[in-house]
Amino acid sequence: MTDLASNLEKLAPHLDRLKSKGIAHRIAGQDVTGASFANHSPVDGSVICDVARGTEADIDAAAQAAKEAFPAWRDMPGTARKKLLHAVADAIEANAEKIALCESWDTGQPIRFMAKAALRGAENFRFFADRAPSARDGQHLPSSTLMNVTTRVPIGPVGVITPWNTPFMLSTWKIAPALAAGCTVVHKPAEFSPVTARLLIEIAEEAGLPPGVWNMVNGFGEDAGKALTEHPAIKAIAFVGESKTGAMIQAQGAPTLKRCHFELGGKNPVVVFDDADLPRALDAAIFMIYSLNGERCTSSSRLLVQESIAETFEAQLAERVAKIRTGNPLDPQTELGPLIHATHHAKVTSYFAKATEEGATIATGGTVPEGPGHYVAPTLFTGARNDMAIAQEEIFGPVLTAIRFKDEEEALQIANDVPYGLTAYVWTQDITRAMRVTDGLEAGMIWVNSENVRHLPTPFGGLKASGIGRDGGDWSFEFYMEQKHIGFATGTHKIPRLGVS
Numbered sequence: 001m002t003d004l005a006s007n008l009e010k011l012a013p014h015l016d017r018l019k020s021k022g023i024a025h026r027i028a029g030q031d032v033t034g035a036s037f038a039n040h041s042p043v044d045g046s047v048i049c050d051v052a053r054g055t056e057a058d059i060d061a062a063a064q065a066a067k068e069a070f071p072a073w074r075d076m077p078g079t080a081r082k083k084l085l086h087a088v089a090d091a092i093e094a095n096a097e098k099i100a101l102c103e104s105w106d107t108g109q110p111i112r113f114m115a116k117a118a119l120r121g122a123e124n125f126r127f128f129a130d131r132a133p134s135a136r137d138g139q140h141l142p143s144s145t146l147m148n149v150t151t152r153v154p155i156g157p158v159g160v161i162t163p164w165n166t167p168f169m170l171s172t173w174k175i176a177p178a179l180a181a182g183c184t185v186v187h188k189p190a191e192f193s194p195v196t197a198r199l200l201i202e203i204a205e206e207a208g209l210p211p212g213v214w215n216m217v218n219g220f221g222e223d224a225g226k227a228l229t230e231h232p233a234i235k236a237i238a239f240v241g242e243s244k245t246g247a248m249i250q251a252q253g254a255p256t257l258k259r260c261h262f263e264l265g266g267k268n269p270v271v272v273f274d275d276a277d278l279p280r281a282l283d284a285a286i287f288m289i290y291s292l293n294g295e296r297c298t299s300s301s302r303l304l305v306q307e308s309i310a311e312t313f314e315a316q317l318a319e320r321v322a323k324i325r326t327g328n329p330l331d332p333q334t335e336l337g338p339l340i341h342a343t344h345h346a347k348v349t350s351y352f353a354k355a356t357e358e359g360a361t362i363a364t365g366g367t368v369p370e371g372p373g374h375y376v377a378p379t380l381f382t383g384a385r386n387d388m389a390i391a392q393e394e395i396f397g398p399v400l401t402a403i404r405f406k407d408e409e410e411a412l413q414i415a416n417d418v419p420y421g422l423t424a425y426v427w428t429q430d431i432t433r434a435m436r437v438t439d440g441l442e443a444g445m446i447w448v449n450s451e452n453v454r455h456l457p458t459p460f461g462g463l464k465a466s467g468i469g470r471d472g473g474d475w476s477f478e479f480y481m482e483q484k485h486i487g488f489a490t491g492t493h494k495i496p497r498l499g500v501s
Helices: 003-021 056-075 078-094 096-107 111-134 167-181 195-206 221-230 243-256 278-294 307-321 342-358 408-416 431-440 473-480
Strands: 025-027 030-032 036-040 047-052 146-154 158-161 185-188 214-216 236-240 259-263 269-272 302-306 361-364 379-382 399-405 423-427 445-448 481-489
Touching: 003 047, 003 096, 025 056, 025 195, 056 146, 056 185, 056 214, 056 221, 078 096, 078 111, 078 167, 078 195, 096 111, 096 167, 096 195, 111 167, 111 473, 158 167, 158 221, 167 185, 167 195, 167 236, 167 473, 185 221, 195 214, 221 243, 236 243, 236 473, 243 259, 269 278, 269 408, 278 307, 278 399, 278 423, 302 307, 302 408, 307 361, 307 379, 307 399, 342 361, 342 399, 399 408, 408 431, 423 431, 431 445, 473 481
Parallel strands: 158 185, 158 236, 185 214, 236 259, 269 302, 269 423, 302 399, 379 399, 423 445
Antiparallel strands: 025 030, 025 214, 036 047, 146 481, 361 379
8 A cells, every 4th residue: 555545544534524524613612503615625626524604793702702711711820721731732742643634635735744734733832831831920120219010911812813824833823822821712714724723623622721712713804804803802813824914904903903913925035145055055945935835925935046156056956846746745755735726726827927928937847737636837937037026926836936146235135125024045155244144134034054944932923014023932922912010119209299389
């Protein structure tokens, strides 16, 4: 039996369960059903299951459940929340194979990457669980007349809206710190990838999470999403997705003065100078755009390569890209799976014609394989300019645009000349150059001589149209909690007296 056949066999009972039960909303520990929509696999277009389509009434019920559960969860000792969240992490690890198989089939992401996504989700819960007991800790800031102390308190019920790319890991990345801080949650997963969100909330409740602390409503942005961002009981919205949608959410939340955290789009440069370790730079550039089907906000979708090495580097790149293994995501040999949905597939492939119309060259790829599923060949554009659509717009697929530059000054000008500012990658062996370039780059996260290696205590987020706020470490608690200051008089300092003669 092949590895693919083995994985399909392991997946079958999970698919049978999903098809027979469907995916309901989960509100106050109870399933809630109603109108539904069909969820299809991008692998072959088959129906996975029916999914409840959330309404304003469903969101209201979930928000009220989160509001009612908030006082008890807020007042639970941090050590108790820590224990519960570690139990959730244990349960995630115990279910890692099921999570990976279901996510691959639901999203098209290769199993070689999804096998690690569940474990990263467990790591997220452990990381924030360990910080739950100290989440409210503040500072002692004495003055001449007062003993000033600060503390933090959870902001209240929060809304979490997650995307369809790596949905399991990103859900844990948002929800774990909210729960650790003492907030309750209403989660709206992306409509294209609802399966593992359901698995996650089931896992959390089975691990002992009280009803109403975490609620889930499925559905579409125009109804469930809008109702969540406008609901007065929801105090903050954490959103991962497109920049245009983030702007809409901010407008929808404005009347209720919602705090917003946005992790949005990117058109991230990988800048390769002629003194770089070129074999490692090549490996990293390929990995950061063609892994995860190119459907990642931090992908290095623009290659900026110095003219003196460009011809050789681009030739080696095209040769490697043409060999990337495209196929069924449950095959452990697959490096590139199908794109999430027909709509997204049409968007990505539309850039093939745009590239040639604008004068770029399709060095490899630019085709759609025959057969079922939303597949696309890994694609490389060369001879591009930074004013082209393929260099300015987020394609969000396995498509790399190569642009040549003369010197450090031009590299910085090209790198920054986009609406986005999420990540950047710099390859050079000159440390002083690295310091100058990283100082000049307009990006929230920069890696030098490395691909994206996530370290949980560090801040994650972007500049410009790439987002507002930061995740990770204490930055997550800063979003989900309110600061309080208390000043205790240390003596009988002089108080100005009014109304006396």
